[in-house]
Amino acid sequence: MLQTRSPASFAGTARAFPAGHPRVASGRIGVLLVNLGTPDATDYWSMRRYLKEFLSDRRVIETPRLVWWPILNLIVLTKRPKSSGEAYDLIWNREKNESPLRTITRSQAELLAGRLADLGPSMMVDWAMRYGNPSIASVLERMVQAGCERILIYPLYPQYSAATTATVNDKAFEALMKMRWQPAVRTVPAYHDDPAYIDALAVSLQTHLDALPFEPEVVIASYHGLPRSYFEKGDPYHCHCAKTTRLLRERLGWDEERLIMTFQSRFGREEWLQPYTDETVKRLAREGIRRLAVVTPGFVADCVETLEEIAGQNREFFEQEGGQHFAAIPCLNDSAEGMDVIETVVRRELAGWV
Numbered sequence: 001m002l003q004t005r006s007p008a009s010f011a012g013t014a015r016a017f018p019a020g021h022p023r024v025a026s027g028r029i030g031v032l033l034v035n036l037g038t039p040d041a042t043d044y045w046s047m048r049r050y051l052k053e054f055l056s057d058r059r060v061i062e063t064p065r066l067v068w069w070p071i072l073n074l075i076v077l078t079k080r081p082k083s084s085g086e087a088y089d090l091i092w093n094r095e096k097n098e099s100p101l102r103t104i105t106r107s108q109a110e111l112l113a114g115r116l117a118d119l120g121p122s123m124m125v126d127w128a129m130r131y132g133n134p135s136i137a138s139v140l141e142r143m144v145q146a147g148c149e150r151i152l153i154y155p156l157y158p159q160y161s162a163a164t165t166a167t168v169n170d171k172a173f174e175a176l177m178k179m180r181w182q183p184a185v186r187t188v189p190a191y192h193d194d195p196a197y198i199d200a201l202a203v204s205l206q207t208h209l210d211a212l213p214f215e216p217e218v219v220i221a222s223y224h225g226l227p228r229s230y231f232e233k234g235d236p237y238h239c240h241c242a243k244t245t246r247l248l249r250e251r252l253g254w255d256e257e258r259l260i261m262t263f264q265s266r267f268g269r270e271e272w273l274q275p276y277t278d279e280t281v282k283r284l285a286r287e288g289i290r291r292l293a294v295v296t297p298g299f300v301a302d303c304v305e306t307l308e309e310i311a312g313q314n315r316e317f318f319e320q321e322g323g324q325h326f327a328a329i330p331c332l333n334d335s336a337e338g339m340d341v342i343e344t345v346v347r348r349e350l351a352g353w354v
Contacts, residue, residue, distance in 0.1 A: 025147030029353055030124045030183075031116070031346055032139060033109050034168045035156045035301060037131030038099040042089040047081035054131045059167040062230070084304075091307040102129070104301035105156070107334040108342060115343045119354050124148055130168050137175035143183075150184045150353050152346065156300040158197055159240035160190035161226060188349050192240040193247055196344040200337035201244075202251040205295050205329055214325040216293035218260065218284060221245045222310060223298040225263040225272040238273055244297050264314075265305050281314045285321030292318055295329040300338070302331045 039050035055061055055076060061068055093103050109127035116123050124146060128139040143151055155168035169187050176182045191197050209216065223241045231238045245261040252259070264277035277294070284292060294314065296306045311328035318326045332338030 025145065026149055028122045028124050028143075028147040028149065029119075029350070030126065030143045030146075030148035030151040031112065031154060031350075032136075032143065032151055032172075033105060033112070033125070033127040033154050033156060033342070034136060034172075035101060035105045035127075035129060036164065036303070037129040038102045038303075039085075039088060039132060041097075042085040042092060044081045044085060047085040047088070048077055050132050051080055051084060052077055057131075057163075057167055059170065060163050062227075087304055087308045090312065091304055099303070100307060101301050101303040104333050105129075108156075108301070108339065111334055111339050112342055112346065115339065116346070119350075123354070130171060136168070136171045137178075140172065140175045141179075144179065144181070148183055150186075152186045152188065152349055152353075154188040154342070154346065154349075157298070158190065158194075158300070159192045159223070159237055159244060159298050161230070161237035162235050163226065163230065163237075165190065186349060186353075188345055190236075190240055191341075191345050192244045194341070194345065197341050198244070198247045198251050200332055200341045201248050201295075201297055204332055204335065204337045205248075206252065208327070208329045209293065212293070212325075212327050214291050214327075216291045216325075216327065217289050218292055219254075219258060220260055220262050220277065220280060220292070220294045221248065222262050222264050222277045222294050222296050224305060225266040225276070228271045228273055231273060241298060248297065264309060277310075278314060278317055281317045281323075282321045285318050285323040288322075290323055291325040292323055293327040293329055296331060299331045300342075301333050306331060 037050065037054060039046045041047075052072070055072055061072075063071075088099060091100055092098075093100055096103055105127050109125050113123070113125040116125065124143060126139050126143055128134050128136045130136065140151070153169065153172050155165045157164045157168075160166075172185065172187075176185065205219070209219075221241075221244075226235065226237050241261060241263075245259065249256065249259045260275075260280070262275050262277040262280045263273040266272040266276065281292065281294075294310050296310060299306050306328065315326045315328065332341065
């Protein structure tokens with residue numbers, strides 16, 4: 001829990017309550033940062049619990065339950081925990097014994113709390129995961145107990161999708177349904193085209209490119225994939241990714257051949273948004289591109305998809321096809337640029353509350 005003062009400081013009005021009145025804390029405003037999720041460990045059963053929660057979400061897998069349930073329980077949850085655990089093990093934070101996503105999200109919350117200190121001691125910042133721990137419900141309950149009467153929920157996804165942003169909001173509202181005294185709640189909208197976000201991406205990307213010992217011939221902006229059928233049903237995710245890429249390209253003064261958009265991390269046999277990152281990386285190498293960089297604008301924090309899939313797997317794909325120099329550009333993470341974006345969005349969305 002992150003806060004600028006003990007919650008007991010905001011329960012002082014309880015002294016004026018009549019004898020026997022329940023002790024309550026009130027008068028606080030909270031900000032809850034929420035990222036996708038993380039397993040608690042890399043062993044088979046920890047990975048199985050995490051994957052079951054994730055892949056049981058109807059927002060993530062829209063296949064009818066009668067079809068999906070046997071596949072999930074008899075095939076996916078039998079085989080995938082081992083391979084996923086091995087991938088996580090490659091990027092695991094040994095010092096803290098946790099995934100990088102948990103480490104970075106915690107740091108983002110701590111830094112944001114410091115940046116909002118000027119708003120007064122009634123501000124509280126905390127963090128949660130949609131899948132895994134700490135859960136959204138447990139942190140919301142903690143914030144309410146600490147006296148938060150108004151809470152800004154911040155799904156850490158610049159581009160909106162029902163499979164990401166919406167499922168965070170679903171889980172938060174589900175937790176509110178069980179509360180007798182609900183706080184007032186706001187949710188952060190997509191900020192895929194926010195000037196602060198585009199500027200931060202541009203500065204971070206250029207800074208990392210300048211530090212490389214080579215100049216990439218092409219830079220790929222790789223976003224997490226989504227089944228094409230979700231797009232056809234009206235999900236705006238593809239359009240948000242395309243706009244982010246276009247604005248970043250314009251901000252850097254590059255053309256469409258210098259910065260291209262792709263989608264990674266597809267799952268199952270269904271067609272997903274294209275072009276696919278792995279196939280594009282291989283194709284570019286076969287076509288003679290020898291120097292390549294990949295940036296992942298849709299990820300607010302580095303995780304298994306960026307550290308293992310991009311920096312590991314796709315580097316190998318590129319080199320196997322003849323590529324010579326490959327760079328995986330870090331996410332904004334808890335850098336100054338990344339925190340500038342989060343702070344800008346939070347202060348804007350808190351307007352009228354503070």
